[in-house]
Amino acid sequence: MSRQIAEVVVVGGGIMSATLAMLIRQLEPDWAITMIERLPGVSEESSDGWNNAGTGHAGYCELNYTPGSGQQIDISKALQINAQFETSLQWWASLVQAGVIEQPTDFIRKVPHYSYVWGDQDVAFLRQRQALMSQHHLFQDMEFSDEARQLEAWMPLVMRNRDNKGPVAATRVDYGTDVDFGALTRSLVKELARSPNTEILTGTQVNGLRKNGDHWVLDLQPLSGGEPQTRAARFVFLGAGGGALPLLLKSQIPEARGYGGFPVSGQWLACSNQALAEEHAGKVYGKAAIGAPPMSVPHLDTRVINGEASLLFGPFAGFTTRFLKKGSPLDLFKSIRPSNLGPMISVSLQHLDLTRYLIREARQCHAERMHTLKQYYPEARGEDWHLERAGQRVQIIKRDENGRGKLEFGTEVVAAGDGSLAALLGASPGASVSVDAMLNVLRRCFPKRFEGQWSESLREWIPQSTQEILSSPTEAASVRRHVLETLKIKS
Numbered sequence: 001m002s003r004q005i006a007e008v009v010v011v012g013g014g015i016m017s018a019t020l021a022m023l024i025r026q027l028e029p030d031w032a033i034t035m036i037e038r039l040p041g042v043s044e045e046s047s048d049g050w051n052n053a054g055t056g057h058a059g060y061c062e063l064n065y066t067p068g069s070g071q072q073i074d075i076s077k078a079l080q081i082n083a084q085f086e087t088s089l090q091w092w093a094s095l096v097q098a099g100v101i102e103q104p105t106d107f108i109r110k111v112p113h114y115s116y117v118w119g120d121q122d123v124a125f126l127r128q129r130q131a132l133m134s135q136h137h138l139f140q141d142m143e144f145s146d147e148a149r150q151l152e153a154w155m156p157l158v159m160r161n162r163d164n165k166g167p168v169a170a171t172r173v174d175y176g177t178d179v180d181f182g183a184l185t186r187s188l189v190k191e192l193a194r195s196p197n198t199e200i201l202t203g204t205q206v207n208g209l210r211k212n213g214d215h216w217v218l219d220l221q222p223l224s225g226g227e228p229q230t231r232a233a234r235f236v237f238l239g240a241g242g243g244a245l246p247l248l249l250k251s252q253i254p255e256a257r258g259y260g261g262f263p264v265s266g267q268w269l270a271c272s273n274q275a276l277a278e279e280h281a282g283k284v285y286g287k288a289a290i291g292a293p294p295m296s297v298p299h300l301d302t303r304v305i306n307g308e309a310s311l312l313f314g315p316f317a318g319f320t321t322r323f324l325k326k327g328s329p330l331d332l333f334k335s336i337r338p339s340n341l342g343p344m345i346s347v348s349l350q351h352l353d354l355t356r357y358l359i360r361e362a363r364q365c366h367a368e369r370m371h372t373l374k375q376y377y378p379e380a381r382g383e384d385w386h387l388e389r390a391g392q393r394v395q396i397i398k399r400d401e402n403g404r405g406k407l408e409f410g411t412e413v414v415a416a417g418d419g420s421l422a423a424l425l426g427a428s429p430g431a432s433v434s435v436d437a438m439l440n441v442l443r444r445c446f447p448k449r450f451e452g453q454w455s456e457s458l459r460e461w462i463p464q465s466t467q468e469i470l471s472s473p474t475e476a477a478s479v480r481r482h483v484l485e486t487l488k489i490k491s
């Protein structure tokens with residue numbers, strides 16, 4: 001492949017860059033694409049199976065996607081995420097049919113999704129929520145129960161030996177999923193590497209970038225030593241996870257002004273008793289504690305990572321100044337610029353409670369964490385569980401309409417006005433909606449091609465758009481049948 005100016009450079013070897021690079025490869029087989037990853041292998045940060053919860057977020061179990069109460073429960077966010085996840089499922093199913101992914105079970109498994117609550121008020125909320133959601137075609141298979149026998153059959157570990165005499169209830173969607181995003185990323189990169197027009201550089205850090213006429217020049221440093229290098233590209237995607245914000249700021253595009261980051265770390269309790277992992281089959285999501293950020297909703301999870309089943313509980317959020325799990329404690333301080341100082345100070349003052357909460361969480365001892373776990377699995381024994389570090393999330397800080405800072409918990413694509421650069425900031429709902437997020441990058445940065453010659457090719461891989469899935473029960477049902485069968489999620 002020529003070392004001239006590539007059409008595309010993607011920075012980072014996680015699920016986002018891999019998805020974008022593969023979509024572009026499908027649309028433009030002749031384009032030169034370079035992927036640059038600082039670690040020795042791809043998918044070793046947030047996309048690695050052990051660093052995220054692996055929930056195929058579809059709005060089936062996450063109570064924080066449906067705020068409100070009584071008749072005022074708002075299900076619009078859950079619907080949007082469900083339709084975005086269906087977009088991912090369609091694309092993944094097409095990759096299986098094309099032989100790019102050999103076995104769907106290498107990365108995705110059926111794991112029922114449960115929402116689980118206790119106490120009169122929350123049980124009434126869950127009943128109301130299911131009544132509302134199941135009226136929509138996308139959630140019509142959601143079941144509700146407050147019957148002990150049914151709940152015991154659904155979630156034996158959760159219900160065994162509950163000494164709480166109050167009411168409990170759960171909803172279930174049988175065809176929820178667990179996704180090994182690490183395995184998926186590796187399959188995508190393996191396929192990309194087969195193409196003569198693709199260059200995969202690992203162990204190489206992007207230190208900076210600058211615009212030079214109609215292209216970008218990136219400064220690279222091989223981390224095992226060796227001479228600094230450069231790469232040039234007409235389009236650059238900063239899919240560097242927590243490393244995207246510092247690079248976006250270095251790009252000096254006007255659209256990056258005012259953006260900052262608020263890092264949140266995560267930890268799991270991992271079960272070392274394999275027999276327990278085999279007794280539980282589900283992702284059981286509860287309600288977040290008061291004052292907790294939305295991504296620290298506790299859940300007891302069946303995980304299948306690299307083909308092996310395990311049981312995890314968490315995440316326990318914590319405060320950190322690193323932007324990547326394998327990053328530096330100086331990351332937060334190095335990201336401060338005159339343009340984002342105001343929003344960052346304003347957010348730290350507005351969210352002192354959140355910072356205190358995160359510090360308190362990080363300082364918890366094993367017994368305190370076991371106490372939280374026992375609300376979901378009353379018979380849990382301390383010796384069966386140990387602490388594991390999860391990945392980092394960098395939440396978005398940006399200027400609000402009044403020029404002050406605001407903290408956001410979603411994901412956002414920031415793109416240069418001329419479409420030559422885009423960055424993905426934030427981490428939620430994350431990898432589950434990676435395909436929709438990367439289609440958004442293509443729509444923003446290549447508008448003419450996206451609406452023109454690419455639209456037909458995309459239909460081959462993703463037959464139904466998010467909007468069509470949301471609005472047409474017949475189309476949505478046929479797409480769902482197809483993807484569940486192709487991905488072997490529903491037997």
Ligand SMILES: Cc1cc2nc3c(=O)[nH]c(=O)nc-3n(C[C@H](O)[C@H](O)[C@H](O)COP(=O)(O)OP(=O)(O)OC[C@H]3O[C@@H](n4cnc5c(N)ncnc54)[C@H](O)[C@@H]3O)c2cc1C
Binds near residue numbers: 038241
């Ligand atoms: C605790 C936790 C739980 C989560 N649970 C879920 C879940 O259940 N479901 C879900 O869908 N999502 C979940 N997520 C979110 C999901 O993991 C992320 O959205 C997704 O993995 C992000 O992918 P990425 O490719 O953007 O980043 P990453 O996977 O982090 O990849 C970025 C890559 O860029 C590299 N990089 C960084 N800086 C540079 C540089 N300067 N030069 C070269 N390379 C660089 C990094 O080494 C890394 O490999 C969770 C995240 C966390 C932290």
